[in-house]
Amino acid sequence: MSDHAKGGHGSLKTYVVGFVLSVILTVIPFWVVMGEPFDNKGIAVAIIFILGGTQMMVHIHYFLHVTIKVEEGWQAMSIGLTILLLVIIMSGSIWVMFNLQENMMPAHEQIERVRNLP
Amino acid sequence: MTAMTDTTVKEPVEFFVLDDPHHHDGDGHEEHHHETGTMLGFWIYLMSDCLIFGILFATYAVLGQNYAAGPAPSDLFELDMILISTFMLLFSSITYGFAVLRMDHNDLKGTVLWLMITGGFGLAFLYLEYAEFSHLIHLGATPQASAFLSSFFFLVGTHGMHVLGGSIWLVVLLIQLSQRGLTHENKRRVMCLSLFWHFLDLIWIGVFSLVYLTGVLL
Numbered sequence: 001m002s003d004h005a006k007g008g009h010g011s012l013k014t015y016v017v018g019f020v021l022s023v024i025l026t027v028i029p030f031w032v033v034m035g036e037p038f039d040n041k042g043i044a045v046a047i048i049f050i051l052g053g054t055q056m057m058v059h060i061h062y063f064l065h066v067t068i069k070v071e072e073g074w075q076a077m078s079i080g081l082t083i084l085l086l087v088i089i090m091s092g093s094i095w096v097m098f099n100l101q102e103n104m105m106p107a108h109e110q111i112e113r114v115r116n117l118p
Numbered sequence: 119m120t121a122m123t124d125t126t127v128k129e130p131v132e133f134f135v136l137d138d139p140h141h142h143d144g145d146g147h148e149e150h151h152h153e154t155g156t157m158l159g160f161w162i163y164l165m166s167d168c169l170i171f172g173i174l175f176a177t178y179a180v181l182g183q184n185y186a187a188g189p190a191p192s193d194l195f196e197l198d199m200i201l202i203s204t205f206m207l208l209f210s211s212i213t214y215g216f217a218v219l220r221m222d223h224n225d226l227k228g229t230v231l232w233l234m235i236t237g238g239f240g241l242a243f244l245y246l247e248y249a250e251f252s253h254l255i256h257l258g259a260t261p262q263a264s265a266f267l268s269s270f271f272f273l274v275g276t277h278g279m280h281v282l283g284g285s286i287w288l289v290v291l292l293i294q295l296s297q298r299g300l301t302h303e304n305k306r307r308v309m310c311l312s313l314f315w316h317f318l319d320l321i322w323i324g325v326f327s328l329v330y331l332t333g334v335l336l
Contacts, residue, residue: 009222009309015215022208026323030201033331044335052327056320063211063316071158082165086172090179097180 010065018062025055160310164317167280171321174276175328178269182333186264191333194259196250200330203246204322207281210239211319218312226300229308233292236315240285247278270329277325280318287311 029048031037038044060066060079068076182191213236220228251271254260261271291311295304 009218010215012216012219015212015219019208019212019215022211026201026204026208026326029327029331030197030204033335034197041335045332048327048331048335052323055323059211059316059320059323063215063319064313071161074158075161078162078165082168085169089169089172090176093176094179 010062014062014065018058021058021062022055025051025058156306157309157313160313164313167317168321171273171276171324174269174273175324178273178329181265181269182329184265186266188264188267189257189259190266191330191336194254194257195330195334197330197334199246199250200326203243204326206239206243206246207319207322210236210243211316213239214312214315218308221300221305221308224300226295229300230292230295233288233295233308237285237288237292240281240288240315244278244281244285247274247281251275274325274329277318277321280321284311284314284318287314 029051032044032047038047066075066079070076213232217229217232217236220232254267259267261268288311291304291307294307298304
C-alpha cells in the first residue's frame, strides 16, 4: 500500500522540482511580454505558447502524477482522448472561423459597392 | 471485530464507498480497489471539465479580437497583478502538495495547517480576480461591451467560479478532517480535491498565456 501511495502522491522532491520548473516557465513568458526583448511578435507568441504547453506537461507530470501505469492505464488513456478532442475542437473552430471572417465581406464595403453601381 | 464482520456478513455489491469503519484496516488490496473507482471517476469528471474549458478557450480565440470599437486587452490588463495572481495559484499548488505529503505521514495537524495555507492563497487569488473584474466594470468594460469582453468574462469567470467552488470544498474538507481525523474516506477526499486544485492551476496556465500575455502583446 505504501508503495502505491508513494507512486500516486509523489514526494517532496517531485513537488519542489515541479514548482521550480513552473516558476521558471511562468517568469520567462511574462518577461517576454513585459520586458519586450523581441521586436518580432511572432517569436514572442511562439515562446509564450511553447513554454505554456511545457508548463502544462510539468503540472501533469509533477503535480497530477499521471503515468501510463496508474489505474491500469485508464488515466493516461482518458487524458489522451481529452487532448485529442481538444485539438479537434480548438483547431477546428479557429480554422473554420478564421476562414469565415476572411471570406465575409465587411458591411461598409458592401454598402460602398452598392453605391458605386451605375 | 474486522474478521467477524467479514465472515458473518457477506458483502453486497457496493456502488459507492460507504463510510464503513472496517475499510481502513482492511488489507491493501481491498483498499486500493475502492480508491481506484472513486479516483478514476473523479479524474474522468476533470477531463469533462477540461472539455468545457477547451470550448471556452476556442470561443475566446475566435472572438477575442472583436473589440467593437471598445477597449483592447492592452488598454485593460495590468500584467503585474496577473503575475501576482499566477504566483498565488502556484504557491497554493505546492502547499497543497505539502499537505498531501503530511497526510502520507498521518500527520493531521500538518495536513490541516498546509490546507489552510492553501486556502489562504486561493482566497488571495479570488480577491485579486474580484478587484480586477470590479475595476474593469468600473471602467465600463462590461461583458456587454464587446464580443472580446463577453468571451473574456465567460472564460476567466468560469475559472474563478471553479476556484471559489474549490475553496468552499476546502472549508468543508477542513471541517470533516477536524471532526473525523485522517480516516480512509477523508484521505480519499483530500486526494480528489488535490487533483481538482492542481487541475485549476493547469487551466490558469492556458488563461494567462492566451488571454493576458498574448492579448497584451498583439
